[in-house]
Amino acid sequence: MMNLTEADNFPFEIISSGADETLAAGKKIGEKLQRGSVVALEGGLGAGKTQLAKGIALALGIHEEITSPTYTIISEYEGNLPLYHIDAYRLKGSDDFINIGAEELLYGNGICVIEWSNVVDDVLPRDKRVSISIKILEDGKRLISVKGLKCELS
Numbered sequence: 001m002m003n004l005t006e007a008d009n010f011p012f013e014i015i016s017s018g019a020d021e022t023l024a025a026g027k028k029i030g031e032k033l034q035r036g037s038v039v040a041l042e043g044g045l046g047a048g049k050t051q052l053a054k055g056i057a058l059a060l061g062i063h064e065e066i067t068s069p070t071y072t073i074i075s076e077y078e079g080n081l082p083l084y085h086i087d088a089y090r091l092k093g094s095d096d097f098i099n100i101g102a103e104e105l106l107y108g109n110g111i112c113v114i115e116w117s118n119v120v121d122d123v124l125p126r127d128k129r130v131s132i133s134i135k136i137l138e139d140g141k142r143l144i145s146v147k148g149l150k151c152e153l154s
């Protein structure tokens, strides 16, 4: 594995041919996250954001079932690091995010994974952020684009 500096914060893409591959991609990405990482997940309805979050949870040693936080907004799990799984879908914007007390989680001891991150984009820190977009391709496969991971996947 190469040890890259921040300047080498290159983007890369993964094609996922099935739910298991999206899970595996999440696990690989999760293995490279650091305390304080903020994972901004974008992608339309049913793209696979929660599935990818499940893979990240596995990488953090969380075996509890990860459920979609659409209605709870924030779910917290205890792994090697705390995982804050947030769904911004039902928020109106960053003010909502701040009002429910979520902003401090971005600067806490854990890892934040935020679905529909575009809704709260302006409050997300740039420096420790990993941006992931998932696109459903015509054949149903998923194109997973990753920016901001500080090292290559092995």
Ligand SMILES: Nc1ncnc2c1ncn2[C@@H]1O[C@H](COP(=O)(O)OP(=O)(O)OP(=O)(O)O)[C@@H](O)[C@H]1O
Residues within 6 Å of the ligand: 016, 017, 018, 019, 020, 021, 022, 043, 044, 045, 046, 047, 048, 049, 050, 051, 052, 068, 115, 140, 141, 142
């Ligand atoms: N590469 C893939 N090919 C086919 N199905 C996939 C793939 N990746 C994930 N899925 C499946 O797509 C479905 C929707 O995934 P998921 O719930 O993770 O999407 P989401 O983006 O979180 O949706 P929402 O917008 O509702 O939050 C799940 O059944 C998931 O297993």
Ligand SMILES: [Mg+2]
Residues within 6 Å of the ligand: 049, 050, 051, 068, 115
């Ligand atoms: Mg989801």
